[in-house]
Amino acid sequence: VLNSKYIKSRTIWKLLSEHGKKVGAINVPMTHPAEEVNGFIIPGMQYGLDTGNDFAYPPGLMQELEKAIGGYKVLYGDMISLYTDRYKDLLKEWREIVKMREKAVLYLMEKYEWDFFMAVFYSVDVMQHHFWKYYDKSHPKHKRSEYSEIIPEFYRYIDSSAGKILDRLDEDTIVMVVSDHGAGPEHKAFYINKWLAGQGLLSFKKKYTYLWKMRLPHMMYKVLRRSGVKAIEWTVPIPYLPFLWRHIDPREGLRVHELIDWSKTSAYAGNHTEQGIYINLKDREQGGIVAQGEEYEKTRDLIIEKLGDLNDPATGVKIVDRIYKKEEVYHGPYTHLAPDIFVDMKEGSYLIQKEVYHKELFRLADKSSGTHKMDGIFIMKGADVKQGVKAENLSIMDIAPTILYAMGLPVPGDMDGKVLNNLFRDSFQEAHPVKYLDAESEGITDGQGVYSPDESGKMKKMLRDLGYMG
Incomplete structure (x- = not known):
């Protein structure tokens, strides 16, 4: 956190x-x-x-x-x-x-x-x-x-x-x-990791297919999580289930990065607050496969080209207003940590979401109806x-x-x-x-270890309850 x-x-x-x-x-x-x-x-x-x-x-x-x-x-x-x-x-x-x-x-x-x-x-x-x-x-x-x-x-x-x-x-x-x-308004979600998979740029681990292709009962995900399945990050607390079991798809609590087969993935999206795409880059990502230089630029340009032609099938209208390379947005010594591509869609009324379990690429936004501009x-x-x-x-x-x-x-x-x-x-x-x-060198601080695992879990829950984390 x-x-x-x-x-x-x-x-x-x-x-x-x-x-x-x-x-x-x-x-x-x-x-x-x-x-x-x-x-x-x-x-x-x-x-x-x-x-x-x-x-x-x-x-x-x-x-x-x-x-x-x-x-x-x-x-x-x-x-x-x-x-x-x-x-x-x-x-x-x-x-x-x-x-x-x-x-x-x-x-x-x-x-x-x-x-x-x-x-x-x-x-x-x-x-x-x-x-x-x-x-x-x-x-x-x-x-x-x-x-x-x-x-x-x-x-x-x-x-x-x-x-x-x-x-x-x-x-x-x-x-x-x-x-x-x-x-302003938030209208639709665009499930970009599903789209990347459809473009042959992202693959999933076969052993977890059953977790996201089928909607299992809430209690099944609880049992699997307690048994040590790493791909399940959170489940609906039992006191909330009588009110929410119909409203929350239990697959929303999946760790998408655990579902991904990194050895066959060239690009992926993280949390929706970033509205960006990362290239699975060697020497930056733990399981990176894309080489720095020409391969990186070709992969990024390919994604930008394909996104530029993207239409919402329900309306037939192009949804992408502008795509930015990260160097157009950021500069400085930490630029390499930023998403490699940022996407602005329909004046922000369409937002990238990381989930992979929906059948459609586009759906009406469910949790939030307003967003940042x-x-x-x-x-x-x-x-x-x-x-x-x-x-x-x-x-x-x-x-x-x-x-x-x-x-x-x-x-x-x-x-x-x-x-x-x-x-x-x-x-x-x-x-x-x-x-x-004149700029002075700064003493670099480290945010790791500030919170205990229990404290981090409580803060993640608060951020999920506010809609900032999936």
């Missing part, structure tokens, strides 16, 4: 701390274990364990929040709301989490001195994944429902919280409202910020260097993104030219 120790560069709060700035961050993903900073960090999202004494930095902060506001929760997800239309517990929990988050942010803003404060409100993301089909009348699974106003309801919660935060700030404080992505939100205000200016050609990577610039600090030379200095008043730009520092 990914954690903050996998980050190979200094974070914005670490950089600010090194320059003597006081920082606070609450609910930011990928921040557990919390770093030692000149201030405080309360980790966010990827965390599904107890928020005990060592959860936040400094130690004891969670106990302080317990006394001050009555408790704190990071997130909530459950299998029932993910696979059915039973949302009572989900909505109850998230309405409570929204209130807790607001109380925590306002308390920390007033209790502690800070130069930089970052708070993430995550609830709208969960609501959009679950309730887009009720909100969007053009969605193929749309139905009239009491849930049609859930997404606007949670935006109003966040708007109210933002208003209370602004009420506590003076006019000189620079405020940024940023989303890490946009949102490339274009998000950016709003900035402050005494030194221009008014009425439309910011264009932005990237989320521009935020960190712009924060450093706004706080009068130099930007590391190896930091991605550009400084949005054109959004500041001319007088501020003249008095504060952009400054850069």
Whole structure:
């Protein structure tokens, strides 16, 4: 399970701390274990364990929040709301989490001195994944429902919280409202590993054919898993079976990488959050068979060519908008670890899924009806910020260097993104030219071993309940 120790560069709060700035961050993903900073960090999202004494930095902060506001929760997800239309517990929990988050942010803003404060409100993301089909009348699974106003309801919660935060700030404080992505409809799944198999680029181990070609009873998969069959990663917990046995295909819990015969596979897809394809490359993959150089490029070009002609047989319409080679998306010393190909389909309404057991290549999306979009939100205000200016050609990577610039600090030379200095008043730009520092070598941290197998299992379950892992 990914954690903050996998980050190979200094974070914005670490950089600010090194320059003597006081920082606070609450609910930011990928921040557990919390770093030692000149201030405080309360980790966010990827965390599904107890928020005990060592959860936040400094130690004891969670106990302080317990006394001050009555408790704190990071997130909530459950299998029932993910696979059915039973949302009572989900909505109850998230309405409570929204209130807790607001109380925590306002308390920390007033209790502690800070130069930089970052708070993430995550609830709208969960609501959009679950309730887009009720909100969007053009969605193929749309139905009239009491849930049609859930997404606007949670935006109003966040708007109210933002208003209370602004009420506590003076006019000189620079405020940024940023989303890490946009949102929109998710219509269909494309089972790309099945497609790769059909192209002769992926093969399966014969010994596991019975696991994915036939739908066996749920309890059979439980028995097989307990007997040591490695190809079964998870099964539906017994307490959930009365509600979910019809809704969840037990084959969803299969480890696809265990089903694959790597000695006969040239390409494969991993988790759906990547939306990419890996070439089974020698010297990178454990069972790699494709040689670096000419064979690699030929394999990649072949896949790109065939994907470009792909149609949805139900509509006859081409579904691929654009295909990227990884070097068009990433650069730097870890590019070799990224998927070799990225696929953008129907403005993100079609998504790659790794499962192999469906008969069809395309099916209506089942767990989620809303998904992420490339274009998000950016709003900035402050005494030194221009008014009425439309910011264009932005990237989320521009935020960190712009924060450093706004706080009068130099930007590391190896930091991605550009400084949005054109959004500041001319007088501020003249008095504060952009400054850069030479890139420094970083101490490489290792995220392996941070969590025990039991902790990793609990966190994977939480991410599955939220729909981020298959």
